Every structure is written in structure tokens, then in C-alpha cells.
Amino acid sequence: MFRAIEFAPDGTRAAHLGALMPPEPASIAVPPDVTICLTSCGRPDLLRRTLDSFHRFNPGGELIISEDCADSILIAEIAANHPTARILSGPKQIGQMRSIDRLFSEVKTPYLFHLEEDWLFGGPVNWRAAIALLASRDEVANVAVRAFSEIKEKYRRRSDAVTLQGENFRLMHRDAHPEFFGWSNGPGLMRTALYDAYAPFGRMRHDQMSALIKRDGRREAYLVPGVAHHIGQKRNVKDPTTPARPKSKAAKYVRWVKKRLYYAGFREQPY
Numbered sequence: 407m408f409r410a411i412e413f414a415p416d417g418t419r420a421a422h423l424g425a426l427m428p429p430e431p432a433s434i435a436v437p438p439d440v441t442i443c444l445t446s447c448g449r450p451d452l453l454r455r456t457l458d459s460f461h462r463f464n465p466g467g468e469l470i471i472s473e474d475c476a477d478s479i480l481i482a483e484i485a486a487n488h489p490t491a492r493i494l495s496g497p498k499q500i501g502q503m504r505s506i507d508r509l510f511s512e513v514k515t516p517y518l519f520h521l522e523e524d525w526l527f528g529g530p531v532n533w534r535a536a537i538a539l540l541a542s543r544d545e546v547a548n549v550a551v552r553a554f555s556e557i558k559e560k561y562r563r564r565s566d567a568v569t570l571q572g573e574n575f576r577l578m579h580r581d582a583h584p585e586f587f588g589w590s591n592g593p594g595l596m597r598t599a600l601y602d603a604y605a606p607f608g609r610m611r612h613d614q615m616s617a618l619i620k621r622d623g624r625r626e627a628y629l630v631p632g633v634a635h636h637i638g639q640k641r642n643v644k645d646p647t648t649p650a651r652p653k654s655k656a657a658k659y660v661r662w663v664k665k666r667l668y669y670a671g672f673r674e675q676p677y
Contacts, residue, residue, distance in 0.1 A: 421580030428676025436467025501647035504608035588620025
């Protein structure tokens with residue numbers, strides 16, 4: 407039976423296989439009260455993959471890209487590849503958090519969806535449910551759409567289940583990590599008013615901003631199971647505002663010790 411399906415010359419194979427395969431998730435248009443904000447830094451191939459997959463399931467929406475490569479030729483290439491996007495850039499690299507300031511300060515809608523250029527989407531964002539969660543729970547700083555399975559299990563355990571408008575969410579416990587899970591720069595939806603309340607973000611590291619937002623009683627929520635997968639492994643970009651990541655085992659261990667001392671309150675900075 408399977409050989410007949412595989413080798414039928416009249417297109418029968420495709421028809422049969424199509425019936426056996428699960429349907430592709432439907433697309434959901436980006437609502438008009440959401441601006442898509444993307445931070446990028448010199449990885450045009452990953453940027454194309456990210457936006458192709460995102461728009462496949464989430465058509466429409468105003469798109470603003472803050473490109474921090476400081477390379478005029480590369481910026482021109484990115485602008486040509488993404489003609490519907492508004493590109494923000496400058497003559498020097500400023501780092502991700504300042505790039506976020508450059509980006510978020512341009513938003514006029516009540517909600518913004520932040521993206522980086524190294525995520526692959528496998529389905530649409532349920533915009534209605536995510537907005538409903540933000541509207542109904544002031545404590546939620548942002549609704550992350552990263553695959554929840556990519557979060558370490560020890561953190562996943564420290565979360566509460568919530569169901570709203572047919573979607574499942576996990577609300578992270580504030581004590582799940584000393585700094586994480588207050589706010590995230592990963593793919594997710596947030597109120598523009600949250601940025602306005604804490605701007606500029608560039609005055610501190612991402613983790614410190616997350617901790618500050620968490621200390622004020624807010625926390626991060628995850629759409630479960632999530633629709634975005636990280637594809638930027640081993641393609642990290644050097645941020646000029648933070649120390650380079652260690653490569654040797656000894657240097658990694660020293661960094662680990664410094665962070666533990668920082669979390670315990672014995673260091674002012676973790677690195």
C-alpha cells in the first residue's frame with residue numbers, strides 16, 4: 407500500500423501524504439494596536455529566516471528594525487531585503503539595551519512585540535489572548551512566546567498555570583531566579599507603557615532591568631507551548647557595553663563564581 411502511494415505517477419502520492427500530515431497552523435494578522443520591534447546586529451541571514459517565519463504566520467503590522475552593526479553597506483542590504491520595514495541605525499554600535507531604547511522610543515501603539523533576529527516561528531501568536539492577559543493582570547510585564555520547553559526545567563517548575571480565552575500560559579514565580587523572569591528581551595508582547603515607566607533601558611544590563619521590574623511586583627508570563635525557537639546558538643554578537651563571554655573552562659568557572667557572589671550581595675557587578 408505504501409509503495410503504491412510513494413510511486414504513483416499521477417500525483418496520488420502527494421494527495422495521500424497530504425491527508426496523512428497534520429494541517430499547518432493558520433495565520434493570525436498582527437493587530438493594529440501592536441508594533442513589531444526587532445533588534446538586529448549584523449546577521450542578515452538569521453534576520454531573513456526570522457522575519458520569513460514570523461510573517462508566514464503573523465502577516466501585517468508595522469515593523470521597525472534597530473540595526474546595530476554600524477556597517478552602511480550591510481544596512482543598505484538589510485533595507486533592500488526588507489522594504490516594508492523602517493530601519494533605525496547609527497554610525498557606532500551602541501549595544502542591545504540602547505538599541506532597544508532607540509527602537510521602543512519610536513512606538514506609538516499601546517502594545518509592542520519585541521523580537522531579535524535569531525528566532526524561528528512555527529505558528530502564529532494568539533494576539534487576542536496575549537493582550538487579554540496583559541489587560542487582566544497588571545503584574546504581567548510581558549508575554550513571552552519562546553517555546554517553554556527551551557526554558558530550563560528547574561525554572562519551569564517555578565511557575566503557575568493560567569488559562570485565558572482558550573490559551574494556556576505559565577506565570578513565572580518571582581523567586582525562580584535572582585534576576586530573570588521579570589522582563590525579557592526575547593520574543594514577546596508588552597505594554598508600551600511599561601517601557602515608558604522604566605526608560606531608558608540602556609542605563610543597565612538586561613538582567614538588572616528584569617530584576618528591577620520584578621522588584622516592583624511584576625513578572626513574566628509564557629504562552630504555552632510557545633511558537634518561537636532560538637536559532638542563534640554559536641552566532642553570538644559581541645555587545646560593546648558588556649564584557650566578552652569567557653571561552654576557557656577556567657574563565658567560565660571564575661565568571662560563575664562572580665555571578666554567585668553578585669546574587670548573594672557581595673559584589674556590585676556580576677563580571
